Amino acid sequence: MTAGPVRKVVVIGGGTAGWMAALPLAKLRTVGGAGLEVTLVESAEIGTIGVGEATLPPIRAYNATLGLDPVEFLRKTRATFKxxxxxxxxxxxxxxxxxxxxxxxxxxxxVDAFSCWLRHRAPDDTSSYEDWSMATEVARRNRFAPPDSDPRSPLGAYSYAFHFDAGLYAAFLREQxxxxxxxxxxxxxxxxALRPADGFVSAVTLSDGRRIEGDLxxxxxxxxxxxxxxTLRVGYEDWSAQLPCNGAWAVxxxxxxxxxxxxxxxxxxxGWQWRIPLQHRIGNGMVFASxxxxxxxxxxxxxxxxxxxALADPRLINFTTGRRHRVWERNVVAIGLSSGFLEPLESTAIQLIIDGVGRLIELFPDTSFAPALAAEYNRRMHRQYESIRDFIVLHYxxxxxxxxxxxxxxxxxxxxxxxxxQIDLFRSSGRVxxxxxxxxxxxxWISLFMGLGAVPAHHDPQADALPPNVLAEYARRVRATVVASADSLPEHAAYIHRxxxxPAT
Ligand SMILES: Cc1cc2nc3c(=O)[nH]c(=O)nc-3n(C[C@H](O)[C@H](O)[C@H](O)COP(=O)(O)OP(=O)(O)OC[C@H]3O[C@@H](n4cnc5c(N)ncnc54)[C@H](O)[C@@H]3O)c2cc1C
Known part of the structure; x- marks a missing residue:
């Protein structure tokens, strides 16, 4: 059979993952000059998980690439800055x-800043490396403005993400x-329905008898x-031995x-408790190991x-940490919770959705579904899952x-x-x-190691050549710049109102 273009894409699910996948597939991917035919099926009966309110900085690039209006986004999702x-x-x-x-x-x-800090620090020093972080200093003051686009400016040395209402974000994406x-x-x-010849999915049938066919x-x-x-019976690799939390109450x-x-x-x-401030309420939850x-x-x-x-009764959500053995199998690509879940610490699930969709667009198949494309997709997703897993396990x-x-x-x-x-490397040399x-x-990684009290025994030897007075002056300047720059920014709430x-209340 000769390969043709994949035209019909069927997305099953209208949670955060479904709409975050459907929009870029429709907007960014074309076949022979025309867009893909994207159909999204969602079940009101089943509903969505309804949590997932904190994000990581690449959400900004996701929104920008799709041309989402930043102010409309802020208004419609009741977002705040993170x-x-x-x-x-x-x-x-x-x-x-x-x-x-x-x-x-x-x-x-x-010599990088961390090596300078390690070299400069006196043995009995209780000062914190955090004092050199712009994001930390701005957060301590409850202030916010977007970073300067000039990376040489001290106000260009930090990044940010959003907190938003996950249901409202999905609705906003649905509109778009x-x-x-x-x-x-x-x-x-x-x-x-599976094709008898190769076990590829050919169609899904709804409870009312409607049938929807697709290529992907x-x-x-x-x-x-x-x-x-x-359907395809791809197994789930259970990571509970290293990530023991398996339930959450959200309120x-x-x-x-x-x-x-x-x-x-x-x-x-x-376990641990999250607190995520939105414009109109705070999202809270308790993640625990049963x-x-x-x-x-x-x-x-x-x-x-x-x-x-509290504004409602807490809602219980159970989960098993881990990931699918393969997230692309035949003509099915799993994105969102169907592909795995690493627990909410560090807010990585939406990030995995963004990267899952981005890689699908980059490695988009034709109807031959070359196994090497799926293998490459699975390799990249696996590597990312494992790297994030390590980062989260380190906290515990x-x-x-x-x-x-x-x-x-x-x-x-x-x-x-x-x-x-990773731990040996950092403890012995300060490298990551x-x-x-x-x-x-x-x-x-450095923030986390230092926050948890793992101070390296050695640092980059290049720092030893720096005269103490030069280091002291550099340290004074870094801290003074961070404080002055943070002081120059507006209050977080005032920035959102603007x-x-x-009007500010
Ligand atoms: C406690 C907790 C806290 C979290 N916090 C964060 C966070 O702060 N940051 C973050 O990035 N992520 C977080 N996440 C993860 C985040 O919630 C999810 O990654 C995200 O919401 C994506 O979910 P989903 O769309 O994959 O699944 P769901 O929201 O469950 O959506 C599934 C969709 O599939 C549909 N469906 C299912 N079966 C059928 C069927 N048979 N027919 C038709 N439709 C069907 C449902 O109706 C629904 O529309 C958290 C997760 C948990 C459990």
Whole structure:
């Protein structure tokens, strides 16, 4: 059979993943000068998971590439700005650190800022490397403005992402996708037809008998994994041994007096609690490991830990951390929760959706579905999943907490060899191994290591050649610039009101 173009794409699922996949496929990919015919099927009966409110900086490029209007986005999704994550009680109770997005000051000649800081620090010094992070300093002041586009400016040395209402974001994308020609079908898929010759999916049938045919199927059906799991039987690799949390209670609460430009993650007795401020409410949740705490006790701990009154009853979501053995199988590509889930810490699921869609567009097949394309897609997604897994496991593994069975378990649990190497490398030399250039950058790894108290024994020897007075003057200048620059920015809430043209309250 000769290969032809893939024209008909069917997306199963209308959650964040479904709409984040449908819109770029319709807008950015053409076949013979014409757009793809994209149909999205979603089931009102089944609904969506309805969480996923914090993002990472590449969401900005995703929105911009699709031509989404930034102010309309802000208004319609009730978004706020995110400069990073504040981690409370992770190293030990009462300790805080910040993972800010962006860099830590300019290099001094050939020597990077981190090596300079390590060299400059006196042995009994209690100052923090965070003091050189623009994002951290701006967040401490509850301020925000977008970074300067000139990377040489101190105000160009940080990055940001968003917090938004996941349901409103999906609705916003749906509006755009329908304008771009995506056909939305409401209904529940009850049957999947496979071609007898090769086992490729040829069509899905809805409960009312409607049949939808396609060349390529994108499985965005969430944890059900209707096509990749239930139909094609691609197995799931369970990572619970290294990521033991498997449940979450989610609850909205009233807004607080200060609109903070960061996510807060607070370690609790058998997991951790998130706090995500939106324009109109705060999203909260308790992520917990059911081997170490009962679900009612976890719910109670969440409610006790809220800083504003709850607006609804908490909702329970169960999950298993891990990933599919293959996320592209025959003519099915799994994107979103159907492809895997690494738990919400560090907000990586939407990032994996963005990269999953981007790679599908880049490696888009014809009807021959060359196995090498699927193999390359699977290779890249696997590498990213593993790199993110290591980053998340590090939060638990390096804890100094030993106050509950859960934290003692985390400190003692076996870790992947790649992460063991990463920890050895950092502890001995201050260097970081980047296994996946599309995942967390060196500055993020350093933030985390330092926040968790893993200070390197050695640094780049080039820093030893720097005279102490030159280093001292450089350190003074970096800190003074960070403080002065952060002071020059507006309040986070005031910046949002200015963008929306609404009066500050
Ligand atoms: C507790 C928790 C917190 C999270 N927090 C974050 C976060 O802060 N940041 C982040 O990036 N991510 C987060 N995530 C992940 C994020 O929620 C998901 O990645 C994202 O919402 C994508 O979900 P989805 O679209 O894959 O699945 P879903 O939202 O479950 O959507 C599945 C869709 O498939 C449809 N469907 C299913 N079966 C059928 C069928 N038979 N016929 C027709 N339609 C069907 C459903 O109706 C629905 O439309 C979190 C996840 C959890 C569990």
């Amino acid at each position: 400069l990073g994550i504040e981690f409370c009680d992770w190293r030990r109770p009462g300790h805080r650190f910040f993972h800010g997005f962006g860099d830590f000051g300019p290099p001094l000649g050939q 996708a329908e304008q771009a020609g995506v056909t939305r079908v409401e209904g529940t898929v009850t049957e999947v 199927f994108v499985d965005c059906s969430g944890q059900r994994a209707l096509l990749i799991g239930q 909205p609460s009233e807004s607080a007096a200060q609109l903070t430009p960061f996510t807060r993650s607070t370690a609790r007795s058998a 081997d170490f705490i009962g679900k009612e006790a976890a719910r109670e701990e969440l409610l006790q830990g809220l800083d504003t009154p 593994k390096l804890t100094q907490r030993d106050d509950t069975p859960f934290w003692r378990h985390c400190a003692a649990m076996p870790i992947p060899d790649t992460l063991a190497h 191994a980047i296994y996946d250039p599309e995942s967390f950058r060196e500055s993020s 963008q929306l043209g609404t």
